[in-house]
Amino acid sequence: GAGVSQSPSNKVTEKGKDVELRCDPISGHTALYWYRQSLGQGLEFLIYFQGNSAPDKSGLPSDRFSAERTGGSVSTLTIQRTQQEDSAVYLCASSLATSGRYEQYFGPGTRLTVT
Protein backbone atom coordinates (compact mmCIF):
# COMPACT_ATOMS: atom_id res chain seq x y z
CA GLY A 1 0.00 0.00 0.00
CA ALA A 2 0.94 3.66 -0.19
CA GLY A 3 3.34 4.95 2.41
CA VAL A 4 3.58 8.38 3.99
CA SER A 5 3.94 11.07 1.36
CA GLN A 6 5.23 14.60 1.78
CA SER A 7 5.28 17.60 -0.48
CA PRO A 8 7.17 19.42 -1.72
CA SER A 9 10.27 17.24 -1.64
CA ASN A 10 12.47 20.34 -1.82
CA LYS A 11 11.70 23.96 -1.03
CA VAL A 12 13.99 26.94 -1.37
CA THR A 13 12.63 30.14 0.09
CA GLU A 14 13.88 33.60 0.94
CA LYS A 15 14.30 34.66 4.52
CA GLY A 16 11.11 36.23 5.81
CA LYS A 17 8.72 34.30 3.58
CA ASP A 18 6.10 31.86 4.87
CA VAL A 19 6.17 28.19 3.85
CA GLU A 20 3.68 25.34 4.06
CA LEU A 21 4.76 21.72 4.19
CA ARG A 22 2.27 18.93 3.61
CA CYS A 23 2.06 15.39 4.94
CA ASP A 24 -0.28 12.62 3.79
CA PRO A 25 -0.20 9.77 6.32
CA ILE A 26 -0.85 6.10 5.69
CA SER A 27 -4.60 5.53 5.38
CA GLY A 28 -6.11 4.49 8.71
CA HIS A 29 -3.25 5.81 10.83
CA THR A 30 -4.69 8.00 13.56
CA ALA A 31 -1.39 9.31 14.89
CA LEU A 32 0.77 11.74 12.94
CA TYR A 33 4.11 13.21 13.96
CA TRP A 34 6.35 15.97 12.69
CA TYR A 35 10.11 15.89 13.23
CA ARG A 36 12.99 17.84 11.78
CA GLN A 37 16.55 16.88 11.09
CA SER A 38 19.24 19.51 10.80
CA LEU A 39 22.99 19.26 10.60
CA GLY A 40 24.49 18.95 14.03
CA GLN A 41 21.09 18.64 15.75
CA GLY A 42 19.96 15.18 14.78
CA LEU A 43 16.29 14.30 14.61
CA GLU A 44 14.06 16.32 16.91
CA PHE A 45 10.37 16.01 17.69
CA LEU A 46 8.14 18.98 16.81
CA ILE A 47 4.48 18.07 17.32
CA TYR A 48 2.12 15.13 17.16
CA PHE A 49 -1.57 14.67 16.38
CA GLN A 50 -4.02 12.11 17.62
CA GLY A 51 -6.88 12.52 15.16
CA ASN A 52 -7.16 16.27 14.64
CA SER A 53 -5.96 17.18 18.14
CA ALA A 54 -2.39 18.07 19.02
CA PRO A 55 -1.79 16.93 22.61
CA ASP A 56 1.93 17.67 22.47
CA LYS A 57 3.34 20.73 20.74
CA SER A 58 6.33 20.93 23.02
CA GLY A 59 8.89 20.58 20.25
CA LEU A 60 7.80 23.56 18.15
CA PRO A 61 10.84 25.91 18.26
CA SER A 62 8.93 29.18 18.27
CA ASP A 63 5.52 30.73 17.66
CA ARG A 64 6.47 31.08 14.00
CA PHE A 65 5.76 27.36 13.71
CA SER A 66 2.25 25.96 13.62
CA ALA A 67 0.58 22.80 12.37
CA GLU A 68 -2.89 21.56 11.76
CA ARG A 69 -4.54 18.34 10.74
CA THR A 70 -7.94 18.10 9.13
CA GLY A 71 -10.27 15.15 8.67
CA GLY A 72 -7.89 12.99 10.66
CA SER A 73 -5.73 12.74 7.59
CA VAL A 74 -3.58 15.37 5.87
CA SER A 75 -1.45 17.67 7.99
CA THR A 76 0.29 20.92 7.15
CA LEU A 77 3.22 22.45 8.98
CA THR A 78 3.48 26.20 8.48
CA ILE A 79 6.56 28.26 9.18
CA GLN A 80 6.04 32.02 9.15
CA ARG A 81 8.76 34.57 8.51
CA THR A 82 11.34 31.88 7.82
CA GLN A 83 14.86 32.29 9.18
CA GLN A 84 18.08 30.65 8.00
CA GLU A 85 18.15 28.44 11.09
CA ASP A 86 14.87 26.88 9.90
CA SER A 87 16.80 25.15 7.10
CA ALA A 88 16.46 21.42 7.71
CA VAL A 89 14.72 18.28 6.51
CA TYR A 90 11.18 18.15 7.88
CA LEU A 91 9.98 14.59 8.35
CA CYS A 92 6.46 13.37 8.92
CA ALA A 93 5.59 9.98 10.38
CA SER A 94 2.35 8.16 11.05
CA SER A 95 1.32 5.19 13.15
CA LEU A 96 -1.82 3.27 14.00
CA ALA A 97 -2.01 4.91 17.42
CA THR A 98 0.10 7.04 19.71
CA SER A 99 1.26 4.25 21.97
CA GLY A 100 4.97 3.74 21.60
CA ARG A 101 4.28 0.09 20.83
CA TYR A 102 3.19 1.02 17.31
CA GLU A 103 5.80 1.47 14.62
CA GLN A 104 6.10 4.94 13.15
CA TYR A 105 6.50 5.02 9.37
CA PHE A 106 8.36 8.00 8.02
CA GLY A 107 7.80 9.92 4.81
CA PRO A 108 10.72 10.93 2.56
CA GLY A 109 10.84 14.42 4.05
CA THR A 110 10.81 17.98 2.75
CA ARG A 111 14.24 19.58 2.45
CA LEU A 112 13.81 23.26 3.31
CA THR A 113 16.52 25.77 2.45
CA VAL A 114 16.13 29.36 3.59
CA THR A 115 18.41 31.76 1.72
Place this chain on the structure above:
Amino acid sequence: RKEVEQDPGPFNVPEGATVAFNCTYSNSASQSFFWYRQDCRKEPKLLMSVYSSGNEDGRFTAQLNRASQYISLLIRDSKLSDSATYLCVVSNTGKLIFGQGTTLQVKP
Protein backbone atom coordinates in the same frame (compact mmCIF):
# COMPACT_ATOMS: atom_id res chain seq x y z
CA ARG B 1 22.94 16.56 28.55
CA LYS B 2 21.13 14.92 25.62
CA GLU B 3 18.24 12.63 26.48
CA VAL B 4 19.68 9.82 24.34
CA GLU B 5 23.45 9.57 23.92
CA GLN B 6 25.34 7.53 21.36
CA ASP B 7 28.93 7.35 20.19
CA PRO B 8 28.76 8.94 16.73
CA GLY B 9 31.60 6.81 15.36
CA PRO B 10 32.34 6.27 12.57
CA PHE B 11 32.86 2.57 12.99
CA ASN B 12 34.87 1.20 10.06
CA VAL B 13 34.82 -2.60 9.98
CA PRO B 14 35.64 -5.29 7.42
CA GLU B 15 32.93 -7.51 5.96
CA GLY B 16 32.17 -10.40 8.26
CA ALA B 17 33.08 -8.53 11.43
CA THR B 18 30.91 -8.29 14.53
CA VAL B 19 30.21 -4.77 15.70
CA ALA B 20 28.39 -3.45 18.77
CA PHE B 21 26.72 -0.10 19.33
CA ASN B 22 25.66 1.24 22.68
CA CYS B 23 23.48 4.04 23.88
CA THR B 24 22.28 5.47 27.17
CA TYR B 25 19.08 7.34 27.93
CA SER B 26 18.33 9.73 30.78
CA ASN B 27 14.55 9.50 31.23
CA SER B 28 13.78 6.54 33.49
CA ALA B 29 10.10 6.85 32.52
CA SER B 30 10.87 5.81 28.94
CA GLN B 31 8.69 2.88 27.99
CA SER B 32 9.60 1.84 24.46
CA PHE B 33 12.96 1.39 22.84
CA PHE B 34 14.01 0.97 19.24
CA TRP B 35 16.88 0.90 16.81
CA TYR B 36 16.25 2.74 13.54
CA ARG B 37 18.46 2.68 10.49
CA GLN B 38 18.98 5.71 8.28
CA ASP B 39 20.71 5.63 4.91
CA CYS B 40 22.28 8.78 3.52
CA ARG B 41 19.63 11.38 2.61
CA LYS B 42 16.81 8.92 3.30
CA GLU B 43 14.16 8.70 5.99
CA PRO B 44 14.72 6.59 9.12
CA LYS B 45 13.34 3.05 9.04
CA LEU B 46 12.65 0.80 12.00
CA LEU B 47 15.29 -1.88 12.36
CA MET B 48 13.96 -3.50 15.50
CA SER B 49 12.21 -2.87 18.77
CA VAL B 50 14.17 -3.60 21.95
CA TYR B 51 12.73 -5.62 24.82
CA SER B 52 13.99 -6.15 28.36
CA SER B 53 14.45 -9.85 27.68
CA GLY B 54 16.63 -9.09 24.68
CA ASN B 55 15.65 -9.96 21.16
CA GLU B 56 17.25 -11.22 18.00
CA ASP B 57 16.39 -10.78 14.34
CA GLY B 58 18.74 -12.70 12.09
CA ARG B 59 22.21 -11.17 12.43
CA PHE B 60 20.95 -8.41 14.73
CA THR B 61 20.62 -8.68 18.52
CA ALA B 62 19.29 -5.91 20.75
CA GLN B 63 19.51 -5.69 24.53
CA LEU B 64 17.96 -3.36 27.07
CA ASN B 65 19.14 -2.81 30.62
CA ARG B 66 16.52 -0.68 32.38
CA ALA B 67 18.49 -0.47 35.62
CA SER B 68 21.49 1.04 33.83
CA GLN B 69 19.33 2.84 31.23
CA TYR B 70 21.46 1.28 28.53
CA ILE B 71 20.58 -0.13 25.10
CA SER B 72 22.81 -2.10 22.76
CA LEU B 73 22.78 -3.43 19.22
CA LEU B 74 25.03 -6.22 18.01
CA ILE B 75 25.50 -6.91 14.33
CA ARG B 76 27.14 -10.20 13.41
CA ASP B 77 28.71 -11.12 10.07
CA SER B 78 28.57 -7.52 8.78
CA LYS B 79 27.58 -7.01 5.14
CA LEU B 80 28.42 -4.09 2.87
CA SER B 81 24.71 -3.30 2.86
CA ASP B 82 24.78 -2.72 6.63
CA SER B 83 26.64 0.57 6.03
CA ALA B 84 24.31 3.24 7.40
CA THR B 85 23.64 5.38 10.45
CA TYR B 86 22.05 3.54 13.37
CA LEU B 87 19.76 5.60 15.57
CA CYS B 88 18.98 4.68 19.16
CA VAL B 89 15.43 5.78 19.94
CA VAL B 90 13.31 5.92 23.10
CA SER B 91 9.67 6.80 23.63
CA ASN B 92 7.41 7.32 26.61
CA THR B 93 4.39 9.10 25.19
CA GLY B 94 4.50 7.96 21.60
CA LYS B 95 6.83 10.70 20.40
CA LEU B 96 10.28 9.41 19.53
CA ILE B 97 13.46 10.81 21.05
CA PHE B 98 16.45 10.09 18.84
CA GLY B 99 20.12 9.76 19.61
CA GLN B 100 22.56 11.48 17.28
CA GLY B 101 23.23 8.19 15.49
CA THR B 102 26.25 5.97 15.05
CA THR B 103 27.74 5.70 11.59
CA LEU B 104 28.82 2.27 10.38
CA GLN B 105 30.95 1.75 7.29
CA VAL B 106 31.53 -1.85 6.27
CA LYS B 107 34.53 -2.27 3.95
CA PRO B 108 35.16 -5.14 1.51
